[in-house]
Amino acid sequence: MFESALIEHKFDKEAYEREEPALRTGLLEAQLELVEKQSFAAVIVITGMDGAGKGDVIHRLLEWLDPRHVQVDAYGDPDDTESSRPRMWRYWRDLPPKGRISIVFGSWYTDPLKSRLRGDNGRSRFERELAAINRFEEMLTSEGILLLKFLLVVSPEEQKRRLGAFERRTGVKSRALEEWADVKSRKRIRPIVEDLVRRTSTDHAPWIVLPSDDPEYRDLTFGRTILEALRQRLEQPTVLATAPFPATIPNIDRRTVLDTLDLSRKLPSNAYKKALEEAQARLLALSQGKRFQDRALVAAFEGHDAAGKGGAIRRVAFALDPRRYRVHPIAAPTDEEKARPYLWRFWRHVPRRGHMALFDRSWYGRVLVERVEGFASEAEWLRAYGEINDFEEELTRGGIVVAKFWLAITKEEQLRRFEAREEIAYKHYKITPEDWRNREKWDRYQLAIGDMIDRTSTPEAPWTLVEAEDKRWARVKVLETICERLEQAL
Amino acid sequence: MFESALIEHKFDKEAYEREEPALRTGLLEAQLELVEKQSFAAVIVITGMDGAGKGDVIHRLLEWLDPRHVQVDAYGDPDDTESSRPRMWRYWRDLPPKGRISIVFGSWYTDPLKSRLRGDNGRSRFERELAAINRFEEMLTSEGILLLKFLLVVSPEEQKRRLGAFERRTGVKSRALEEWADVKSRKRIRPIVEDLVRRTSTDHAPWIVLPSDDPEYRDLTFGRTILEALRQRLEQPTVLATAPFPATIPNIDRRTVLDTLDLSRKLPSNAYKKALEEAQARLLALSQGKRFQDRALVAAFEGHDAAGKGGAIRRVAFALDPRRYRVHPIAAPTDEEKARPYLWRFWRHVPRRGHMALFDRSWYGRVLVERVEGFASEAEWLRAYGEINDFEEELTRGGIVVAKFWLAITKEEQLRRFEAREEIAYKHYKITPEDWRNREKWDRYQLAIGDMIDRTSTPEAPWTLVEAEDKRWARVKVLETICERLEQAL
Known part of the structure; x- marks a missing residue:
């Protein structure tokens, strides 16, 4: 899944400075139209490798948008309120209303992936859980939510460089917050993550793999993708398929x-x-x-x-x-x-x-x-x-x-x-x-x-x-x- | 799943004789319109309990329709041609072209169900296989096929009576051709079959559970359901959903x-x-x-x-x-x-x-x-x-x-x-x-x-x-x- 993302992608810094204002204006206009029309809610899932800059793109997006109509939902280990309820409860609790954008950090993918990496989860159970996620996301999109899922990927060299710089600056060793791919276990993890990404790249909610070695390239792509998705949905509301089959089975004697x-x-x-x-x-x-x-x-x-x-x-x-x-x-x-x-x-x-x-x-x-x-x-x-x-x-x-x-x-x-x-x-x-x-x-x-x-x-x-x-x-x-x-x- | 189907449903014989000609005419007209328009193909899956009358309804349907545009595809144990290829190959081979109706007897459900009943298949693997079937059927229906899946159910008493009569008449003990529910193992089988039916009753291809104790009731319901489905599709072609998300990810530098x-x-x-x-x-x-x-x-x-x-x-x-x-x-x-x-x-x-x-x-x-x-x-x-x-x-x-x-x-x-x-x-x-x-x-x-x-x-x-x-x-x-x-x- 990462073939094209892991090759070199660069965007010139000065060109970025020139392009960014238009993108920013476009995003803000689209968001305000969304707030006014209240035609749908947008859920933006951000995930990806350590050091790819998940936090950075979120900051950037919050800078670009009107923050009153955006929420960031970050999920770590469940707290007491959460762990005393079914797994999916907290994601439901935070679903944004129409007109609002939510940024999800640490999503419903974390649990199945963690168990799979720990080996608690055989391949069958893993696939079954991914099938459940597909049904969940299909339900969200059928109900009109715009769901964008970003996966940030970074090359091994760049990842090592960034995590080293982070450690020197803060004295803190980077901790794998999400198990999508840290440096050491990259080789073992990657095929499993690719399998997950492939199986959950559906037509209603495909994964967007974001090359993140070059920050300008990453941010511009990220912003433009969101802008295009918002605009498309604002201009052309989804047409729901009619059911392909008559629902009412002729119940001749009407006995139940x-x-x-x-x-x-x-x-x-x-x-x-x-x-x-x-x-x-x-x-x-x-x-x-x-x-x-x-x-x-x-x-x-x-x-x-x-x-x-x-x-x-x-x-x-x-x-x-x-x-x-x-x-x-x-x-x-x-x-x-x-x-x-x-x-x-x-x-x-x-x-x-x-x-x-x-x-x-x-x-x-x-x-x-x-x-x-x-x-x-x-x-x-x-x-x-x-x-x-x-x-x-x-x-x-x-x-x-x-x-x-x-x-x-x-x-x-x-x-x-x-x-x-x-x-x-x-x-x-x-x-x-x-x-x-x-x-x-x-x-x-x-x-x-x-x-x-x-x-x-x-x-x-x-x-x-x-x-x-x-x-x-x-x-x-x-x-x-x-x-x-x-x-x-x- | 079988709650309403297993209660008593009867349709008076004389009333049946009066209603049947209209149904027959309707089916024939709908079929000829389909042959002429060639707007879609219909696949009718027939399955169900032993003694429920799967063969009978097929005979009845063939009587009603113009047999030149219908095919019956019955699948038992795979023959040499079939077993030397992937499991799904034979179902693909026989898919009808637009304008044609196929009746499928012994379908892609048989394999997963058999393995599950034999215990070869854990619950996880079973669910995974059903998820694959759902994707297969969704693909068929997205491609425009009208897919009708009938499950014939019969009460234990009536089943026993029919299989006994069959044995007396032919001297042959009824053999469970399909494992959907034979008399002896009914208790053990039923929850598994119900689980299967529930998980594969999707909005694009719901199961139609057919009460089959009373032959007149069964046949009339069967025929009318098919007629209604054909008519609905002939009158109102499916509207396909537009993709809810822009497919082209802005690839700024166009590098792949x-x-x-x-x-x-x-x-x-x-x-x-x-x-x-x-x-x-x-x-x-x-x-x-x-x-x-x-x-x-x-x-x-x-x-x-x-x-x-x-x-x-x-x-x-x-x-x-x-x-x-x-x-x-x-x-x-x-x-x-x-x-x-x-x-x-x-x-x-x-x-x-x-x-x-x-x-x-x-x-x-x-x-x-x-x-x-x-x-x-x-x-x-x-x-x-x-x-x-x-x-x-x-x-x-x-x-x-x-x-x-x-x-x-x-x-x-x-x-x-x-x-x-x-x-x-x-x-x-x-x-x-x-x-x-x-x-x-x-x-x-x-x-x-x-x-x-x-x-x-x-x-x-x-x-x-x-x-x-x-x-x-x-x-x-x-x-x-x-x-x-x-x-x-x-």
Whole structure:
């Protein structure tokens, strides 16, 4: 990958002085247009060999741009906040909103590369992790982010010279901050890095290999590449591919797995009280236990309006130490959330170890309401199944137990509950004209729910279908399921 | 994945009799429109559990369609022709041209699944192979193929009943032709199959899970799904995404690895004769040797017009047993080739074990002439780097040695050779007005060549840059390199 970059490239210093002002003006103009239009976010990954000048190009770029709309995200060893959550959490946390540019230093490539170099990671596992990175980056770019990945390379001679000069100047031996290629292990490292670069040079996010022996050449190339990319995207927004295949499989009888539930299941009042108390005590013990402190729980509650999601969540929450859980009601996304890829708003609520997050509606909105209402394009919700599976797999790998509940009621029961809400004063606010309109789309929702369950019920994060016609039955089933999932995991 | 498919789905027999004629007419009309327009090819993969009726749905489809424009490709254990080539070769061989429908029975999924079930394949390797399948299918669909993948599922009770009836009728015990799920091992197999289906249900080629307990339900769903997919593609051709990022990295000094070659290298006549004869003898011995009989060679020759590709190939061929090699001059694609994904024309020439294929120009045309002349869109040639790396990796895994030569000459030397050709009568045909026009694009070619070498020189299939200003030097270097590569591999 480095063939052309490692030959001599020079740019005359005086010519550089002449060219630089135009580049600077161009970058600033492009950035201001981006800030004004807020049409996309740009993520610039900077990585490369020791002594190639990663810090220098970042300084240069910050000099050129308006610093109020740029952020630098540097990642070293994870701190406490970070290490108590899944690996990818910190990268998600820092994703810039539309209109903003982020410079990423020490990226999601570091982990797989380090493990591979240490030999913890066989070739198969390495390739699998790179495939996951490709899916992640494809998701970012599909969501409209401009992703530029720079790899700075420097010849062995120049590298040695620079690191020596650094040591003489500071008395500090250069430490390989990133394992991309330090001087001594260069020979062993290079083929692995080249393999990584090749496998993650995709059409949506190719690596840009930057020859860095000559600082003027390096900086001018760096700046011009960014300028050209910004300009191209500002002038010509990406055209998303239409899905090549009809998403809706003709489901002739419109029967889904929901139709197999026995919604007549009930729990009498006495039995309910006893079962509820038992399950709550069990959950409290589990969540306070030593073993849970290394794990976490994410529970998603989905169901039609008035299916009893809130009531079930309250019964779960009641059993827990309030410092250890948080309930996240998911309504329309905020401006901040709209400015980022759709999974960002859920990543930000991923709990740290020993904690629980209860979602009243969840990321499944993408394949339910957004699909049915047409808020998401067919291509968007079709690829969401895979993205959601990746998301939950990442949570599971980070030690988090993922529980997902579909609270099922009949259309008739929903009507009864709506009418009851309209009569009871303090429940009146819970019912809106939109709730009535949604009833008309009941059948289309059933198909979407069926597809969702089929495509996202994984062994690690299975769906639990809850017969919710009787609220008592539903609440106990939810609590007991969470207890069982935790017991299995701990 | 099978939740909704495994519940009861029924379609009344009489209703089926009423609905079927319309479906049949619709399918036939859609097919004839496809044959006429030749706008795309359709590949229908049929797989699923034993006794689910895979054969039945194929028969039904053949009944419905005009059989002259349909082919059934069934793959069992590879025969001699197939097993002497890389795994994917037979699937490429049979890819239908535009306007045609192929039904694939026993697909590229069988191998990874079998190895996984046998336990030969760890989870990491399994996932890596599925990632390779996803890239393969994405390539097919990006190239315009409509890919439909059906998985037929049947409940345990119905499966048992059908296989029992089959045995009573024929006296033959049903043999698990495909390992997707037979009766006995169902429990063990199902989670693995579900994992496979989930990981390869992409937005460009999602799996379609077909409930098959009720034959009428199954057949009607099957037919309607195909009909809808055909119609949608006929009415609305896929819009390809524009590349989200400018492909051309500003290469300020336009220097590439080509500029580092010492083109003054020469070989005097005497030394040439001796070196040539030695290398030819060495190559003959290698190619006749026992060890080569399990391997094969693919050599690609690229270079500017008049760089001496033909001459070098002749010197290589001269050393070989004519029954063991074939030279493939690559000019404009034929109609047959244009009707299929661009790599098909090279896959068809992949040699069997013990044989050699010499390509005079190659698959690199995609990122050279097609890029420079604009015959391929930016998105197309950008993704081609990864596709080509995948292609060569597949060859290498199949035991084939891949050698790639760039024959480098200066623009001035090209001019001298052009002028000489115009003077020598029997070489006159070798020079056309287009050759002169291409000279004007010399600089753009140099950049494309540099990118090509950077992005496709892998450890398994490295580029060899040949200083070709002196033809004798070039020929000897080519021969010696092939010998070295073979010696390393054998």
